[in-house]
Each structure stands twice: as C-alpha cells, then as structure tokens.
Amino acid sequence: MASPSGTPTKITQGSPTKGGIGESTLRPDGILKVTGEFAYSSDMWHEDMLWGQILRSTVAHAEIVSIDTSEALATPGVYAVLTYDDLPTDVKNYGLEIQDTPVLAHGKIRHHGEPVALVAADHPETARRAAAKIKVDYRELPVITDEASATAPDALLVHENRDDHHAGHVPHPNIVHRQPIVRGDVAAARERADVIVTGEYTFGMQDQAFLGPESGLAVPEEDGGVHLYIATQWLHSDLRQIAPVLGLPEDKVRMTLSGVGGAFGGREDLSMQIHACLLALRTGKPVKIVYNRFESFFGHVHRHPAKLYYEHGATREGKLTHLKCRIVLDGGAYASASPAVVGNASSLSVGPYVVEDVDIEAIALYTNNPPCGAMRGFGAVQACFAYEAQMDKLAVKLGMDPVEFRRLNAMEQGTLLPTGQPVDSPAPVAELLRRVKAMPMPPERQWESSEGADVRQLPGGLSNTTHGEGVVRGVGYAVGIKNVGFSEGFDDYSTAKVRMEVVAGEPVATVHTAMAEVGQGGVTVHAQIARTELGVTQVTIHPADTQVGSAGSTSASRQTYVTGGAVKNSCELVREKVLEIGRRKFGSYHPAWATAELLLEGGKVVTDGGEVLSDLADVLEGETVEVEAEWRHRPTEPFDLRTGQGNGHVQYSFAAHRAVVEVDTELGLVKVIELACAQDVGKALNPLSVLGQIQGGTTQGLGVAVMEEIVVDPKTAKVKNPSFTDYLIPTILDTPSIPVDVLELADEHAPYGLRGVGEAPTLSSTPAVLAAIRNATGLELNRTPVRPEHLTGTQLSEG
Known part of the structure; x- marks a missing residue:
C-alpha cells in the first residue's frame, strides 16, 4: 500500500559550519510548529482508512459477566468489532517490565477506563456510536484505593496469579515492588541528635x-505485516510488546515515528498501538485512532501519588545525624514503570545531602486507581517534596537560615550515597544554593502603579478579586538530585547510523537514529554533533524508525547523553574512514596526510595547525561512507533487595530554586512571582535548548505545587476530573519570571562532559513554591497541590 500523507519528511539543516556544539542553533522543526505546518501523528491520513474506537469500562473493579457486540456489528459502516476472545495469539498481555496489562479486559476490570472492546468503522462518529451500542454486564467488586485496603489480611488481590520476578520479595501480592536501603545505625544516630x-x-x-x-495510523502491508506510524517515546520497546500479541516477527512490524506533541513519560507505555494494528490486520485496511482529551486521561499512565513519612535528626550545630523514611507510591492497576520509580524514590530519598545513617523503605502498590508510571523526574520528584520540607523544618527548629543549613549538609564530589555509591562527578550543591540566593530579588508590590492596582500582577489575576488587601509575600528555597539514564543494571545503550556523501557538489552528513523527538530538541543536537565532528554544513536528520538499532526511551534525561554519544561515536568512525579515503587518494601529494593530526572543518580536511589539505567534496567524490554503531554508558548494578546497597546510577543532575510568591491570605489565592533557578548542566550543547528545558521543567513543577491533580473518588476509584476544564495546568498567565544561572562543570565520563538537564528543575521547583507559601502564611502545608481551602481553613464541598 502507498504511504499515508502527513508522514515525516527528512529535515535538512543548512547553516554556517559554526553551528556546532555549544552554539544556540535554532530547531529545524521550530518554524513548522509555530506556523501550524508540522505533521503530528493526529494529522496522519490515508485515502481508504478506517477509524478505530475503544470502548472503556465505566467501573473501576468488576467481574465481566458478558459482552454483547451484535448491535455494534450490525451498524452500517462498521467493519470490525473485537473483544479479548478475538485476539490472534496466546500472548494477550503486555508491559514495560512486567507483562500484566491485558490488551483488552478479560474476566475482570481493574481500573476505570480500561479498554474492553474495539470498533473499526468508515467514520469516527460511526465508530463512536457503534462502541456505545456494545452491552457489557459488570458485577462490581469492592475497590482497593490505598495501602490499608491493599494490604489488609482479607484484601482482594488486584492480580490473583502473580508470577513476575518481584513477587518473591514483597510482603503482600498487592505490593508491586519494595526497596529498602539500610546503612549505618539509625538508632544510635538518633541518640546523638539534638533536634528531631x-x-x-x-x-x-x-x-x-x-x-x-x-x-x-496502522497500515497493513502486502507481506502480511503492518506499518505503524505512531507518537511514542520508545519505538523499539513498543515493537517488543506489539509483535508477540499480533503473532508477527518483529521484522514484519515496521514502526515510524510520527510528530509527537509532548510526552513527559506518558508515552513510554503503549496506548492505542496494538489496538490500531489489530483492527488494520483484521480489516485489511489502514486504521487511524485519535483519542479525544477525555480518553487521553484514561489512555496513559500518570505520576504516582504518594504518602511519605519522614524523620530527620540534626545536631545543634546543624549537621544531619540520620534519616528514617517510608515512601508509599500508588501504582494503580498495572505495574508499568513502578519498580523503577520505587528504585529512584528510595535511592534518592535523602536528597543531595550527607547523611551517614539511614533506614529507608519505598513500596509501590497495586490498587484499582488509574495506572501510574513514568513522568518527568519519576520517584525523585515525590521524595524531593518531602525531604525539602524537612530541611525547612530543621532550619526553623535550629534557628538557622534555610539556605545555609542546606549548604552545611550539601553533598559534593566524592560523597557516598546511602546506597554506598560514591558521587564521582561534580556535585556543586552548595554553589547552586549560593548562586540562586544571590540572584536579584523581584521588586516588591509590582501591582502598584499611579493609575491604581494592576490586577494582572495580583493573586487571582484578571478575576479582579483583590487590589492588594491581605496580600503577603513569601520566599522559599529548594534543591534536588536526579539520576540520569536508566539504572539498576539496565543495559542502557543507543544506536546511530551516520552517512557521509557528496550531494550537488557539497558534502552532506545524514544522521539516522530511532530517537523519539518529543520536543526536547534532539534533532537539533544531533546535527550540531555531526557538524562538530565531521566539519560539514549540511546535515540531514533521517526520520526515526525501527530500521535502525534501538535508541532507548526519550526519558530519564538520557537522550543527549546516550544517543548523542552514539551519534558522536558513529561520526568519529565515519571521520576515520573519510580520512583513510583521503590518504589513499591524495596521500602521495602531501606528507601531512600521513604525519599530521587531521581534522574536518568547514567542508575541508585540515591539519591541527590549520593547513588545508583538501576539500571534503573531493575526498568523497564517488564514495559513500556509512557507519552504524552503538554507545553505552558505564554499567550499573541492581540494588541489593535487603540492604539497598549497589552502584545503581550512572550520573546525577542538580538544580536549585528560589520561589517568590504573593498570597492573598483571606481568599487563599497564590501568585508565583518568580522561580529563579541555578543548575549544573555539565556542558550546554545548545544553550537555548538548555534554557528551554530548565524553564519548562520549572513550570511543570509549579503546576503540581498549586493546581495540578487528578482527583479519584476514594469510594469508587473513578476519575472525577478527566478534562482540562477541571484538571488545571499553568498557562502563560500563571508562569512567572524564570531567571536561570547555568553552570558547566564537566562530567569526564560523559560525551562532551554533558549532564542530563530536563528533569532536575521539575524536582526543586515544587518544594520551593511550597516553602515560599509557608513563609508567607506560617502554615505547615504538607500536601500538593496547595488549594485555597488549605490556606484559609475553609473546607469546600465535594460537589
């Protein structure tokens, strides 16, 4: 079949050769996105395609008594209706690590919105009407919504027959994973503490x-396979899960990345991938599925909600003595990335501080709440919220400045983490705190003007609720630590294919990876690396697909590190081959070909002394050089399941924030005036993109501090606010000034010395905002998000 319209096109960047590493080169997809011309996955189109629709459960926990699809099948325009019984193979489950998620529900519903049946029709409205005609008879069961109901002696099991590799070390079948970390003697250290x-x-x-x-969009192929055009974070992980369910070898499931409109972890798990392929293979026609926003809230995992119990001790001089903590993460109905989130939460639960005696436990639960998995900073975000609140409590109790107290206890290069792993790259925690505190403060009472109050600058904004009465300013600080890349022994690598050839008389490099460009700017950085290493002006970025080796997931702040490393590695190998061709062609004309250190710069071959030996186009004339190579970072190891000891992480990133807020204490309204940030990035490969990552991550942390929360009814486990009408996210009117101070302290183990950037600012922005609100109000505020009733003491009705 012909390819659909709207498929990704090759992006060629033309710019001066100087547009290499360290330059703020512009994104090749930027103009297309701001003008609305960029092809997202929802823009895919095929002339004879059908539309897919998913019927989802209306209850959170129930036995399925019967499913009647007859009326839906009889609907004109419907080509197929599929249930669990129509799946083509014995492989009917999938999952990132634990294959516990059914393609379609069978026998039992485990969460609100679980997929039950599929419809393919010739029009999206026909598909929706037909899905609504499917009759499902449920026998509802009691819901499991928290630790008490999940681990009670008579608790129902969310998964009755667990056989995954975590099942043997958890104290209850409704616990997905448990990771303790024990080091030193907490009881003895507690005796030494002057304050607790x-x-x-x-x-x-x-x-x-x-x-x-x-x-x-899934398009059936003539060889019996299928081609899936998809927005995802990890093409090869999708492929590994999809092919067995379809009963196809992986080489018959071709995947091409389509335009991705953001991800943040929510596209690491499968959503409609298998469903679209099943319908395409059943009907023999291309099938497109596009969720509406309501479906999207049910169609992907969320950030784990958590309960965190912390105890810290310190001497009267301000040195931390011990930490005892317990972190309970709600993983919802299916495992997703919960084991990795538990590993991060436990191993990073101390924060960027020196604490020699710790007793830590982190668990993730199976419940009937919505499934939770990867989200920007996963595991570390929840822990940072708690340990930073504890730092402020200790500073108050000791009568110390909160920043100086943190600096006194800050880790540095060489510090041993609670897991026993040394930090072997720069850890400028104290310096980041010093810098962020030293940044200029925003002016007081910015809303005042000669014409009166500018309500846009006040809490409540254009709702015009106050003119400054009862508005109090607060300032708060926080700092966090986040691991970079996949951990605990995961074989974390990436692959890149790089080709050099002459096109229209000019040397051109083509970079081909399976990296999912989800907005982070990887396509820009890959071109910069190629220009730096190969000395060319023109770089073509090939669309990401599964015709090249895996690039892993666009998550964990790893892509620039790992796929950037693979591109650099492949470019270096290509460069050696190009120079070998030059030596063969022109070596007899100049002794420097054999004796000098040779570089590729500005489309020419030059010596390290700057002497030009040849044009690259002349060297490559009639030649094509191509290399596909992998790159791996240093190995890690699993944490011991009893003590939590082990070299589990490969790299760390650090960010510190200062939040300035203004709070209307009478109405409970908050205006975040500024979120200043200082962050070490190792090496800013593209300073403009680095700034965007820091500001974007900061804003996402602001959202969870004061507005973002999926509300689940504790009695029914149903989602109460699956829309942007009721689930609020920051708009430009909510986004404060975000000045950024960037440090570049190279990590000698990483390509170019870089350090993952995107997640760290999401950690510390949330507790900084909470600290500032506490400073303004004097309230304890131990939950996110902060709501007006938490600030005024007024309890709003559930209605």
Missing part, C-alpha cells in the same frame, strides 16, 4: 498533560 523533626506528606496524582493526545 517528623512529617507526613501527601503528593497528588499529576498528569503529563501533553499537547497532542494519543494517536497513530
């Missing part, structure tokens, strides 16, 4: 709230 503070913290369920809902 405790806290119980609640972190709400956050949605990734990406711009583009889940969508894709």
Whole structure:
C-alpha cells in the first residue's frame, strides 16, 4: 500500500559550519510548529482508512459477566468489532517490565477506563456510536484505593496469579515492588541528635498533560505485516510488546515515528498501538485512532501519588545525624514503570545531602486507581517534596537560615550515597544554593502603579478579586538530585547510523537514529554533533524508525547523553574512514596526510595547525561512507533487595530554586512571582535548548505545587476530573519570571562532559513554591497541590 500523507519528511539543516556544539542553533522543526505546518501523528491520513474506537469500562473493579457486540456489528459502516476472545495469539498481555496489562479486559476490570472492546468503522462518529451500542454486564467488586485496603489480611488481590520476578520479595501480592536501603545505625544516630523533626506528606496524582493526545495510523502491508506510524517515546520497546500479541516477527512490524506533541513519560507505555494494528490486520485496511482529551486521561499512565513519612535528626550545630523514611507510591492497576520509580524514590530519598545513617523503605502498590508510571523526574520528584520540607523544618527548629543549613549538609564530589555509591562527578550543591540566593530579588508590590492596582500582577489575576488587601509575600528555597539514564543494571545503550556523501557538489552528513523527538530538541543536537565532528554544513536528520538499532526511551534525561554519544561515536568512525579515503587518494601529494593530526572543518580536511589539505567534496567524490554503531554508558548494578546497597546510577543532575510568591491570605489565592533557578548542566550543547528545558521543567513543577491533580473518588476509584476544564495546568498567565544561572562543570565520563538537564528543575521547583507559601502564611502545608481551602481553613464541598 502507498504511504499515508502527513508522514515525516527528512529535515535538512543548512547553516554556517559554526553551528556546532555549544552554539544556540535554532530547531529545524521550530518554524513548522509555530506556523501550524508540522505533521503530528493526529494529522496522519490515508485515502481508504478506517477509524478505530475503544470502548472503556465505566467501573473501576468488576467481574465481566458478558459482552454483547451484535448491535455494534450490525451498524452500517462498521467493519470490525473485537473483544479479548478475538485476539490472534496466546500472548494477550503486555508491559514495560512486567507483562500484566491485558490488551483488552478479560474476566475482570481493574481500573476505570480500561479498554474492553474495539470498533473499526468508515467514520469516527460511526465508530463512536457503534462502541456505545456494545452491552457489557459488570458485577462490581469492592475497590482497593490505598495501602490499608491493599494490604489488609482479607484484601482482594488486584492480580490473583502473580508470577513476575518481584513477587518473591514483597510482603503482600498487592505490593508491586519494595526497596529498602539500610546503612549505618539509625538508632544510635538518633541518640546523638539534638533536634528531631517528623512529617507526613501527601503528593497528588499529576498528569503529563501533553499537547497532542494519543494517536497513530496502522497500515497493513502486502507481506502480511503492518506499518505503524505512531507518537511514542520508545519505538523499539513498543515493537517488543506489539509483535508477540499480533503473532508477527518483529521484522514484519515496521514502526515510524510520527510528530509527537509532548510526552513527559506518558508515552513510554503503549496506548492505542496494538489496538490500531489489530483492527488494520483484521480489516485489511489502514486504521487511524485519535483519542479525544477525555480518553487521553484514561489512555496513559500518570505520576504516582504518594504518602511519605519522614524523620530527620540534626545536631545543634546543624549537621544531619540520620534519616528514617517510608515512601508509599500508588501504582494503580498495572505495574508499568513502578519498580523503577520505587528504585529512584528510595535511592534518592535523602536528597543531595550527607547523611551517614539511614533506614529507608519505598513500596509501590497495586490498587484499582488509574495506572501510574513514568513522568518527568519519576520517584525523585515525590521524595524531593518531602525531604525539602524537612530541611525547612530543621532550619526553623535550629534557628538557622534555610539556605545555609542546606549548604552545611550539601553533598559534593566524592560523597557516598546511602546506597554506598560514591558521587564521582561534580556535585556543586552548595554553589547552586549560593548562586540562586544571590540572584536579584523581584521588586516588591509590582501591582502598584499611579493609575491604581494592576490586577494582572495580583493573586487571582484578571478575576479582579483583590487590589492588594491581605496580600503577603513569601520566599522559599529548594534543591534536588536526579539520576540520569536508566539504572539498576539496565543495559542502557543507543544506536546511530551516520552517512557521509557528496550531494550537488557539497558534502552532506545524514544522521539516522530511532530517537523519539518529543520536543526536547534532539534533532537539533544531533546535527550540531555531526557538524562538530565531521566539519560539514549540511546535515540531514533521517526520520526515526525501527530500521535502525534501538535508541532507548526519550526519558530519564538520557537522550543527549546516550544517543548523542552514539551519534558522536558513529561520526568519529565515519571521520576515520573519510580520512583513510583521503590518504589513499591524495596521500602521495602531501606528507601531512600521513604525519599530521587531521581534522574536518568547514567542508575541508585540515591539519591541527590549520593547513588545508583538501576539500571534503573531493575526498568523497564517488564514495559513500556509512557507519552504524552503538554507545553505552558505564554499567550499573541492581540494588541489593535487603540492604539497598549497589552502584545503581550512572550520573546525577542538580538544580536549585528560589520561589517568590504573593498570597492573598483571606481568599487563599497564590501568585508565583518568580522561580529563579541555578543548575549544573555539565556542558550546554545548545544553550537555548538548555534554557528551554530548565524553564519548562520549572513550570511543570509549579503546576503540581498549586493546581495540578487528578482527583479519584476514594469510594469508587473513578476519575472525577478527566478534562482540562477541571484538571488545571499553568498557562502563560500563571508562569512567572524564570531567571536561570547555568553552570558547566564537566562530567569526564560523559560525551562532551554533558549532564542530563530536563528533569532536575521539575524536582526543586515544587518544594520551593511550597516553602515560599509557608513563609508567607506560617502554615505547615504538607500536601500538593496547595488549594485555597488549605490556606484559609475553609473546607469546600465535594460537589
């Protein structure tokens, strides 16, 4: 079949050769996106395509008594209706690590919105009407919504017959994974403490709230396979899960990345991928599925809500003595990335501080709440909220400045983490705190003017609720630590194919990876690396697909590190081959070909002394050089399941924030005036993109601090606010000034010394905002998000 319209096109960047590493080169897709011409996955079109629709459960926990599809099948324009019984193979489940998620529900419903049946029709409205005609008879069961109901002696099991590799070390079948970390002697250290503070913290369920809902187009192939055009974060992981369910070898499931409208972890798991392929193979026609926003809230995982119980001790001089903590993460109905989130939450639960005696436990639960998995900063975000609140409590109790207290206890290069792993690259925690505190403060009472109050600058904004009465300013600080890349022994690598050839008399490099460009700017950085290493002006970025080796997931701040490393590695190998061709062609004309260090710069071959030996086009005339190579970072190892010891992480990133807020204490309204940030990025490969990542991550942390939360009814486990009408995210009117101070302290183990950037600012922005609101109000505020009733003491009705 012909390819659909709207498929990704090759992006060629032309710019001066100087547009290499360290330059703020512009994104090749930027103009297309701001003008509306960029092809997202929801724009895919095929002339004879059908539309797919998913019927989802209306209850959270139930036995399926019967499913009647006859009326839907009889609807004119319907080509297929599929249920669990129509799946083509014995492989009917999928999952990132634990294959516990059914393609379609069978026998039992485990969460509100679970897929039950599929419809393919010739019009999207026909498909929706037909899906609504499917009759499902449920016998509802009691819901499991928290730790008490999940681990009670008589608790129902969310998964009755667990056989995954975590099942043997958890104390209850409704616990997905448990990771303790024990080091030193907490009881003895507690005796040495002059002050002890405790806290119980609640972190709400956050949605990734990406711009583009889940969508894709599956096109059946003449060889019996299928070609899926999809918005995802990890093409090869999708492929590994999809092919067995379809009963096809992986080489008959071709995948091409379509335009991705944001991800933040929400596209790491499958959504409609298998469903579209099943319908395409059943009907023999291309099938497109596009979620609406309501479906999207049910169609992807969310950030784990958490309960965190912390105890810290310190001496009267301000040195931390011990930490005892317990972190309970709600993983919802299916495992997704919960084991990795548990590993991050436990291993990073101390924060960027020196604490020698710790007793830590982190668990993730199976419940009937919505499934939770990867989201920007996963695991570390929840922990940072709690340990930073504890730092402020300790500073108050000791009568110390909160920043100086943190600096006194800050880790540095060489510090041993609670897992026993040394930090072997720069850890400028104290310096980041010093810098962010030293940044100029925004002016007081910015809303005042000669004409009166500018309500846009006040809490409540254009709702015109106050003119400054009862408005109090607060300032708060926070700092966080986030691991970079996949951890705990995961074989974390990436692949890149790089080709050099002459096109229209000019040397051109083509970079081909399976990296999912989800907005982070990887396509820009790959071109910069190629220009730097190969000395060319023209770089073509090939569309990402599964015709090249895996690039892993666009998550964990790893892509620039790992896929950037693979591109650099492949470019270096290409460069050696190009120079070998030059030596063969022209070596006899100049001794420097054999004796000098040779470089590729500005489309020429030059010596390290700057002498030009040849044009690259002359060297490559009649030749094509191509290399496909992998790149791996240093190995990690699993944490010990009893003690939590082990070299589990490969790199760390650090960011510090200062939040300035103004609070209307009478109405409970908050205006975040500024969120200043200082962050170490190792090496800013593209300074403009780095700034965008820091500001974007900061804003996402602001959202969970004061507005974002998926609300689940504790009695029914149903989602109460699956829309942007009721689930609020920051708009430009909510986004404060975000000045950024960037440090570049190279990590010698990483390509170009770089350090993953995108997640760290999401950690510390949330607790900084909470600290500032506490400073303004004097309230304890131990949950996110902060709501007006938490500030005024007025309890709003559930209605």
